[in-house]
Amino acid sequence: MKLLLQGDNYQQMVDNQVFLDGFIIGIDNLSINVSFMCAADEIKSFLKKFPDKEVFVILNKNYQNDDLMYLEKTLLQLSEVRVAGVLFYDLAVVYLNKTLNLNLNLIWHAEHFTTNHFTYSVYNNYQVVGMVLSLDMHFSEIKQISEKIKGITMLPIFGHYPIFNSIRRLGKNYFSFFELEKSLNDLFLQVDDFKLPIIDNKKGTAIYHPYLVDGSKIIKQLDEIDYGIINGYQVEDKKLMKVIKKIFNRQSLSGVINDLSENIFYQQTTYRIKGDDL
Amino acid sequence: MKKPELLAPAGDFEKAQWAFLYGADAIYLAGPSFGLRANAPNLSLLEIKKIVQIAKQNNKKVYVTVNIVLHNQEAEKLLAYLKKLEKLQIDAIIVSDLYALQLAKKHTKLKVFISTQTSIMNYQAILFLEQIGADRIILARELAKDDIKLIKEKTNVELETFIHGAMCASVSGRCVLSNYLSNRDANRGGCSQVCRWNFTLYQDNRKISDNFAFFIKDLIMASHIKELMNMAIDSFKIEGRMRSIYYIAVVVSIYRQIIDGYYLNDNYQLNKNDYLRLQKVANRHACSQFFADNDNANYHYYNNEEVSNQDFLGIVIGRKDNLIYVEQRNRFHVNDQVSIFGPNTKEKEYTIYKIYDEKGGLISAAAHPKQRVYLDINAVVEKNSIIHKLI
Structure with a gap:
């Protein structure tokens, strides 16, 4: 398994590059849940700074009509430089890649939909060459899918994992309604013993x-997965360095950083296919 | 002006019948598996067969949701289920997963609609889905009027848009709060509506509120129906498979009137009382959400402002002489003034002069749930009419 960093900032990438095979970066106005972003025409100079690294671009917003022109321009620019691939959510990316004959390496990253290999095969018919496996399934399912996929596989193995996205400004609207003059920084919801961070900005909420995903103990069992994604978002730079070094050496993260959980890989929601009566 | 399809929710067999009775052109429902409202009673395959027969006799349509996000275990069993649905002669399936689309297109003759769960918000995504065989797209609920208009201009496939009912706080398909806070899979039918909980909100370690909430108002598009009809949107969808038959009767009948009204007369005026009735029927406030305005605090209702609706008083189940035979749903009394409307009759006001129990004894009130009584209201009303409070 190679290691990719979705960094919180540029310095995280510079400081940790020796342990990493590449990076995932966002594009202004086309990505969400990503801290480090640049404009499409800055990608070339970014790539020059890391000539031996694989750089993937994440385009994971739901696009509205207004976004499409900029999306098209961005994809054209990406096709002209050496990006390793594009992690996408919206089908407009697939459409444009196909229509404009861009031959980008598209990696399906609809984070709560990438839960089986059958659907990946459908996308594979339309120039999608990989998939970021969802964390909304049990470890056994992750393993099964990774063994069956013919393509690039990726898995989040460390960091904050988004479990809700809205284009609404839920914090801002609440404060506005109750006329509370509060900033939107450092908000979290307390639910029983859990603290769920909320980010509310111009892209939505x-x-x-509540916990940092900790895949340090399972990655040895998932080595057939091509890339592990380390998400440095809102992780202190010094702690992240320790985390990355441990993961690189295939060591446990216990004691390195607080609020870790590997339970996300073992969570299994209940679902049963019922019989019919016909 | 094209007349759109009025598409109503059917959470069970009874609701399916009521939706057709009150004027829906089509219904959508879930069968025993693969639907996103696993907590609704839903319909067995036998019930689907029966409702399809009723639909065909009345020139109406039935769509079945197969819209969960598939894990391997479900994907392996899906084709067998689709073939069973095809045998039942339903009119279309509604899917979120492209594997379901591919299977249906390759192995069956089923029409395939793409669920709002895929949160399609732009015309290029739709053009792609057209190319791979989708027959209809159910648009995301975050679209403004101009977005919908442009999508219609740029695409060729049928378009369906929500006109009434509950809204998600999240972009559809991008919320798994239920998975992690109640172990119920939001994308496989188990959504526990975490977005309607109250939370404690902190900033750093300081508590800001014990009652932080998202609470999104319902959608009501009654005053924008003409605009949507002018755009030639193919289907107008009412949300609400978990809602009551009262909700279905009121919402379907009012939108039926509005659509028919504009279709026949460009100058049709939305009845103010109908609009108020639509606002009241679901216990929570409603607004037109993103259609006419950007996101703002007015889309929410805070302080738990849901008000229990006890407007629904009874259903007319028959007649005896000049008395109407009624099954009670909420308490009502002699001398109450009520409003009654039916599948083919408009709202009219009446006074309840007398109430008789089933033995013919005079009583002063129908006080017990589902109590059956006879009413003297000095009028003839049709079976399956709804009795409710005056607006």
């Missing part, structure tokens, strides 16, 4: 899993 995201709520994150």
Whole structure:
């Protein structure tokens, strides 16, 4: 398994590059839940700074009509430079890649939909070459899918995981209604013993899993997965360095950082296919 | 002006019948598996067969949701289920997963609609889905009027848009709060509506509120129906498979009137009382959400402002001589003034002069749930009419 960093900032990438195979970066106005972003025409100079790294671009917003022109321009620019691939959510990306014959390496990243290999095969017919496996399934399902996929596989193995996205400004609207003069920084919801971070900005609202995903103990069993994604979002730079070094050495993260959980890989929601009566 | 399809929710067999009775052109429902409202009673395959027969006799349509996000275990069993649905001669399936689309297109003759769960918000995504065989797209609920208009201009496939009912706080398909806070899979039918909980909100470690909430108002598009009809949107969808038959009767009948009204007369005026009735029927406030305005605090209702609606008083189940035979749904009394409307009759006001129990004894009130009584209201009303409070 190679390691990719979706960094919180540029310095995280510079400081940790020796342990990493590449990076995932966002594009202004086309990505959400990503801290480090640049404009499409800055990608070339970014790539020059890391000539031996694989750089993937994440385009994971739901696009509205107004976004499409800029999306098209961005994809054209990406096709002209050496990006390793594009992690996408919206089908407009697939459409444009196909229509404009861009031959980008598209990686399906609809984070709560990437839960089986059958659907990946459908996308594979339309020039999608990989998939970021969802964390909304049990470890056994992740393993099964990773063994069956013919393509690039990725898995989030560390960091904050978004479990809610809205284009609404839930914090801002609440404060506005009750005339509370509060900033939108450092908000979290307390639910029983859990603290769920909320990010409310001009792109909408995201709520994150209460714990940092900790895949350090399972990655040895998932080595057939091509890339593990380390998300440095809202993780202190010094702690992240320790985390990355541990993961690189395939060591446990216990004691390195607080609020870790590997339970997300073992969570199984209940679902049963019922019989019919015909 | 094209007349759109009025599409109503059917959470069970009874609701399916009521939706057709009150004027829906089509209904959508879930069968025993693969639907996103696993907590609704839903319909067995036998019930689907029966409702399809009723639909065909009345020139109406039945769509079945197969819209969960598939895990491997479900994907392996899906084709067998689709073939069963095809045998029942339903008119279309509604899917979120492209594997379901591909299977249906390759192995059956079923029409396939793409669920709002895929949160399609732009015309290029739709053009792609057209190319791979989708027959209809159910648009995301975050679209403004101009977005919908442009999508219609740029695409060729049928378009369906919500006109009434509950809204998600999240972009559809991008919320798994239920998975992690109640172990119920939001994308496989188990959504526990975490977005309607109250939370404690902190900033750093300081508590800001014990009652932080998202609470999104319902959608009501009654005053924008003409605009949507002018755009030639193919289907107008009412949300609400978990709602009551009262909700279905009121909402379907009012939108039926509005659509027919504009279709026949460009200058049709929305009845103010109908609009108020639509606002009241679901216990929570409603607004036109993103259609006419950007996101703002007015889309929410805070302080738990849901008000229990006890307007629904009874259903007319028959007649005896000049008395109407009624099954009670909320308490009502002699001398109450009520409003009654039916599948083919408009709202009219009446006074309840006398109430008789089933043995013919005079009583002063129908006080017990589902109590059956006879009413003297000095009028003839049709069976399956709804009795409710004056607006």
